[in-house]
Amino acid sequence: MAVRxxxxxxxSREQLLNMHYQMVLLRRFExxxxxxxxxxxxxxxxxxxxxxxxxGVGMFxxxxxxxxxxxxxxxxxxxxxxxxxxxxxxxxxFGKATGSSKGKGGSMHMYSNEHHLIGGQAIVGAxxxxxxxxxxxxxxxxxxxxxxxxxxxxxxxxxAFHEALNLASIWKLPVVFVxxxxxxxxxxxxxxxxAVSSLEPxxxxxxxxxxxxxGMDALAMREAMREAREHAVNGNGPFLIESLTYxxxxxxxxxxxxxxxxxxxxxxxxxxxxxxxxxxxxxxxGIMRDEDIQATNEKVDALVEDCVRFADDSPFPxxxxxxxxxxxxxxxxxxxxxxxxxxRE
Amino acid sequence: MRTIAYRDALREAIREEMRRDERVYILGEDIAGYGGTxxxxxxxxxxxxxxxxxxxxxxxxxxxxxxxxxxxxxxxxIAELMTANFSLLASDQIINSLAKFHYMFGGQSKLPVVxxxxxxxxxxxxxxxxxxxxxxxxxxxxxxxxxxxxxxxxKGMLKSAIRDDDPVLxxxxxxxxxxxxxVPDEGEEYxxxxxxxxxxxxxxxxxxxxxxxxxxxxxxxxEELAKxxxxxxxxxxxxxxxxxxxxxxxxxxxxxxxxxxxxxxxYYGTGQGLAALIxxxxxxxxxxxxxxxxxxxxxMPYSKPLEQAALPTRDDIIAAVKAIVPAPAGAGAGA
Numbered sequence: 001m002a003v004r005x006x007x008x009x010x011x012s013r014e015q016l017l018n019m020h021y022q023m024v025l026l027r028r029f030e031x032x033x034x035x036x037x038x039x040x041x042x043x044x045x046x047x048x049x050x051x052x053x054x055x056g057v058g059m060f061x062x063x064x065x066x067x068x069x070x071x072x073x074x075x076x077x078x079x080x081x082x083x084x085x086x087x088x089x090x091x092x093x094f095g096k097a098t099g100s101s102k103g104k105g106g107s108m109h110m111y112s113n114e115h116h117l118i119g120g121q122a123i124v125g126a127x128x129x130x131x132x133x134x135x136x137x138x139x140x141x142x143x144x145x146x147x148x149x150x151x152x153x154x155x156x157x158x159x160a161f162h163e164a165l166n167l168a169s170i171w172k173l174p175v176v177f178v179x180x181x182x183x184x185x186x187x188x189x190x191x192x193x194x195a196v197s198s199l200e201p202x203x204x205x206x207x208x209x210x211x212x213x214x215g216m217d218a219l220a221m222r223e224a225m226r227e228a229r230e231h232a233v234n235g236n237g238p239f240l241i242e243s244l245t246y247x248x249x250x251x252x253x254x255x256x257x258x259x260x261x262x263x264x265x266x267x268x269x270x271x272x273x274x275x276x277x278x279x280x281x282x283x284x285x286g287i288m289r290d291e292d293i294q295a296t297n298e299k300v301d302a303l304v305e306d307c308v309r310f311a312d313d314s315p316f317p318x319x320x321x322x323x324x325x326x327x328x329x330x331x332x333x334x335x336x337x338x339x340x341x342x343x344r345e
Numbered sequence: 346m347r348t349i350a351y352r353d354a355l356r357e358a359i360r361e362e363m364r365r366d367e368r369v370y371i372l373g374e375d376i377a378g379y380g381g382t383x384x385x386x387x388x389x390x391x392x393x394x395x396x397x398x399x400x401x402x403x404x405x406x407x408x409x410x411x412x413x414x415x416x417x418x419x420x421x422x423i424a425e426l427m428t429a430n431f432s433l434l435a436s437d438q439i440i441n442s443l444a445k446f447h448y449m450f451g452g453q454s455k456l457p458v459v460x461x462x463x464x465x466x467x468x469x470x471x472x473x474x475x476x477x478x479x480x481x482x483x484x485x486x487x488x489x490x491x492x493x494x495x496x497x498x499x500k501g502m503l504k505s506a507i508r509d510d511d512p513v514l515x516x517x518x519x520x521x522x523x524x525x526x527x528v529p530d531e532g533e534e535y536x537x538x539x540x541x542x543x544x545x546x547x548x549x550x551x552x553x554x555x556x557x558x559x560x561x562x563x564x565x566x567x568e569e570l571a572k573x574x575x576x577x578x579x580x581x582x583x584x585x586x587x588x589x590x591x592x593x594x595x596x597x598x599x600x601x602x603x604x605x606x607x608x609x610x611x612y613y614g615t616g617q618g619l620a621a622l623i624x625x626x627x628x629x630x631x632x633x634x635x636x637x638x639x640x641x642x643x644x645m646p647y648s649k650p651l652e653q654a655a656l657p658t659r660d661d662i663i664a665a666v667k668a669i670v671p672a673p674a675g676a677g678a679g680a
Contacts, residue, residue, distance in 0.1 A: 099451070100451070101450045101453070103451070104449055104450070105449050109449050111450035112453065118454075119454075123442070126410070126437065126442055129406050129407040129410025129411060130410045130438075130442065131414060132410065132414060133411035133412060133417070134414040136411055136418070136420075137414065137418020137419055138418060140370070140418075140420060141419060147414070160410070163402075164407055164410070166402060167404065324452070325447055325451065326447070326487055327487060327489065328447065
C-alpha cells in the first residue's frame with residue numbers, strides 16, 4: 001500500500017501527520033519557552049505541557065471550531081490548538097503588547113473570542129463552574145456546540161468540581177469535562193488526595209457517563225472526545241473523561257519535583273512518551289517515514305524560533321494601558337485622580 | 346407616580362428588562378416556585394417559565410460561575426444570592442473571575458453580569474446573616490458596586506445594571522424591602538445611572554455622606570438637627586464603586602464639615618476609605634475632623650437589645666454632627 005493512501009482510525013495521512021506536527025509544535029514551543037524563562041525573558045509562573053501533548057492534540061482534533069474551551073493554567077498548547085497564532089502566545093509570555101491578552105494576562109491567561117478559547121484560569125477549578133454556565137448559554141440559545149472544560153487531578157479536590165458536575169447533570173448541559181490526570185497536583189500525589197482510585201464512582205454519583213483513556217495515546221483521546229462530544233451536543237447532558245497522563249517537567253519552572261523519583265520520571269519518558277509512541281504507530285502503519293519526522297522537526301524549529309524573534313522584537317505595552325480595560329466604560333479606577341487637592345480660596 | 350415597596354420596584358425592573366431582552370434571565374436559590382426568599386422574584390416564574398427563571402441547588406460558587414459562563418456565551422444573567430453573607434461562597438468567582446476577565450484578557454471579554462444580594466442587620470438574624478460586606482467588593486477594581494436606598498433608585502439602577510456591559514454587584518438591604526416610595530407608573534421608562542450620587546437634602550452646615558439604609562436614618566437625623574438650627578446636607582452615594590467624589594467635594598466646599606455614616610464596620614471599611622479620599626482631595630476645605638458613624642466592631646449579636654446597640658442609629662449621627670458643628674447662636678443650653 002502506498003504511504004499516501006494509508007489510514008489509521010479513519011484519518012487520512014495528512015490528518016495524522018498534522019496531529020504529529022501539532023504534538024511536536026507543542027513540545028518544542030514549551031522547550032523554547034523554558035529556555036527563554038531561564039534567560040529572564042519570561043517572568044512569573046510557567047507551567048509546561050511537556051509529556052501531555054497527546055491529550056490536547058487528540059481531543060482538539062475532534063472539536064468543531066465553534067466549540068468553547070475552558071481550561072486551567074497549563075494552557076499554551078490549548079491556545080495554539082484552538083487557533084491563536086503561536087507568535088501571539090509567545091509574545092504574551094514575554095509580556096508584550098502583541099500578546100494574545102496584550103501582555104496583561106501572561107502564561108496563565110490566554111483568551112480569544114474569535115476562537116472561543118475562554119481562557120486559562122489560575123484559580124484551580126474555577127473553569128468548571130464557568131463551563132457549566134457556557135453550557136447553559138449554548139442550551140438556552142439552542143446552539144449546536146459544546147463547552148469543553150479541561151482540568152487536572154487537583155481540580156477534582158475543589159468544591160467547584162462537585163457544584164459544576166451536579167448542575168451540568170441536573171440541567172443536562174452540553175459540557176464535556178476532561179480531567180487530565182497527570183497524577184500530581186503540584187506535589188500531592190493523586191493516590192494521597194483522592195479517596196477513590198479513579199473518577200468513575202464520582203461520575204456515577206452525578207449520573208454522568210464516564211470513560212477512562214490512555215492520555216499518552218492521541219488517537220484514543222480523539223476517539224473518546226468524539227464520543228463525548230456526540231453525546232453532549234445531542235442534548236444528552238454532560239460527559240466525563242479521565243485521561244491517565246504524566247507531565248515530564250515539574251509543576252512549574254520553580255519545581256524540582258522532589259516528591260517523585262527520577263526512576264519514575266525516566267520510566268514514563270522512556271516508555272510512554274506520547275510523541276515517540278505516535279511516531280512508532282504511524283511508522284508501523286506505513287504512514288510516516290523518518291524523513292517526514294525530520295521535516296516536521298525542522299518546520300517546527302523554524303516556527304518556534306520565529307515566535308521568539310517576534311516576541312523579542314515586539315514592544316512592551318504602552319504605560320497608559322495600565323489604566324485601560326479595568327471596566328468597559330473606564331469607570332471605577334480611583335487612580336485617575338492623580339491631581340492635587342484644590343487649595344481653598 | 347405611584348407608591349410601591351422596594352421589593353416590588355426590583356421585581357418591576359427585572360420583569361421589564363426580561364420582556365425587553367430575551368437574553369436576560371435570572372438564576373438563584375428558590376427564586377422560581379418559592380418566589381424568592383424576600384419575594385423579589387414572585388410571579389416571574391409564572392410569566393417567563395423555567396428556561397428564564399432558574400432555580401439552582403444551594404451552590405453559590407456555581408451560581409456565580411454559571412452566571413459568568415453564560416455571559417461569555419452571550420446571555421445577560423441576573424444571579425440572586427440569598428444573602429450577602431452567602432456571597433462569600435461565591436467570592437472566588439466574583440473577585441478572581443468576574444472582576445478580572447476584562448482586564449486580564451486584554452479587554453477581549455465582556456461580562457454583563459448582575460449579582461443581587463441583600464446585606465445588613467436589624468432583623469435578629471445573628472452573626473452569619475447580618476453582615477454588610479460591600480467594603481470587600483468595593484475594594485476590587487473591575488467591579489461596580491451599587492446600594493440603592495429608595496424604591497425609585499432600586500428600579501432605575503437595577504435596569505441600568507442589567508443593561509450595563511460591566512459586572513455589577515447590586516447590594517440590597519433586608520430592612521429596605523418593605524420601604525415604600527414614589528416610582529413612575531409601570532411602563533414609564535426611566536433609568537438611574539450607576540456612577541452618580543444624589544443630594545437627598547440640602548444644607549449648609551455639615552455634609553452627611555451615606556448610602557443604603559443609613560440614608561433614611563441620616564434624613565431623620567437631619568430633620569432633628571434642623572429643629573436645633575443645624576442644616577445638614579445629606580448625600581446618598583448610591584454607588585460605592587465608583588464613588589461620586591466630585592459630588593461630595595462640591596458639598597464640602599459649601600459646608601466645610603463632613604460626617605460619614607455607614608452600617609458596616611469602621612475599620613478599613615467603605616467609610617474610612619471615603620474619609621481618606623476627602624482628606625486627600627479636600628483637606629483645605631475641612632474646618633473640622635471628619636466624623637464617622639459605623640457599626641460596632643463586633644460580630645452581630647442575636648439578642649434584640651444587643652443587636653440594637655451594635656447597629657448605628659439616628660442619634661449616633663446627630664451626636665457625630667454636633668461633635669464637629671458649633672452650636673448655632675441662640676441655641677439653648679445642652680443643645
